[in-house]
Amino acid sequence: QVRLVESGGGSVQEGGSLRLSCTAAEYSFSRVNVAWFRRVRGKEREGVALIDTDGTTDYADSVKGRFTMSKDNAKPILYLQMNSLKPEDSAVYYCAAFRRGVDRWNWTAYRYWGLGTQVTVSS
Numbered sequence: 451q452v453r454l455v456e457s458g459g460g461s462v463q464e465g466g467s468l469r470l471s472c473t474a475a476e477y478s479f480s481r482v483n484v485a486w487f488r489r490v491r492g493k494e495r496e497g498v499a500l501i502d503t504d505g506t507t508d509y510a511d512s513v514k515g516r517f518t519m520s521k522d523n524a525k526p527i528l529y530l531q532m533n534s535l536k537p538e539d540s541a542v543y544y545c546a547a548f549r550r551g552v553d554r555w556n557w558t559a560y561r562y563w564g565l566g567t568q569v570t571v572s573s
Contacts, residue, residue, distance in 0.1 A: 452477045452562040454545050459567030466535050466571070472528040472545030472564060480523035483549035486530045487557050488541035489566075495544065497555035499530060508554065513539075535571045542566040 454477075458470040470486070485500035499509045499519035507519055518531040528545050546560035553559055 452547070454547060454562055454564035456543065456545050456564040456567040459543060459569045461570040461572065462535055464535065464537060464571055464573045467531070467533045468535065468569060470530040470532065470543055470545075470567060470569075472530075474526060474547070474562075477526065477547070477562075478523065479521050479526045479528060479547060482547050483554070483560075484521060484528055484545070484547045485549070485554075485560060486519060486528070486543060486545055487560075488539075488543045488569075490541045495557040497557065498543070500554055501528075502554070510555075532569070535569075537571045537573050540570045542568050 454472055454474050456472050483502050486498040487495040488498050489495040497510055498513055499517055501507050516534045521528045544566045545564050548561040549559045551559045
């Protein structure tokens with residue numbers, strides 16, 4: 451069983467920045483699709499950012515221009531740099547890996563997950 455571990459969450463003021471990290475022991479991100487999702491209590495997980503196996507990066511419209519996802523296959527580690535944070539970005543953020551199927555934003559298609567890290571943005 452692959453366990454992903456997120457870190458870097460916290461509380462910030464509106465307009466601030468955070469960088470989330472996601473690591474995995476004895477697992478490589480180099481040949482799998484990886485993504486960040488977030489969930490607000492009472493709502494379904496929504497896709498935030500992803501990197502396909504060909505290196506293509508994509509973002510939800512709500513975060514384009516503010517969030518940047520990257521990965522270091524050698525470590526391995528995923529990052530989500532979040533700038534210009536807004537209160538509506540407050541959520542639990544999860545990293546995910548190994549997507550089955552072609553629906554890139556479907557959270558149920560990802561096999562491996564972390565436990566999440568809380569991000570709270572106050573106005």
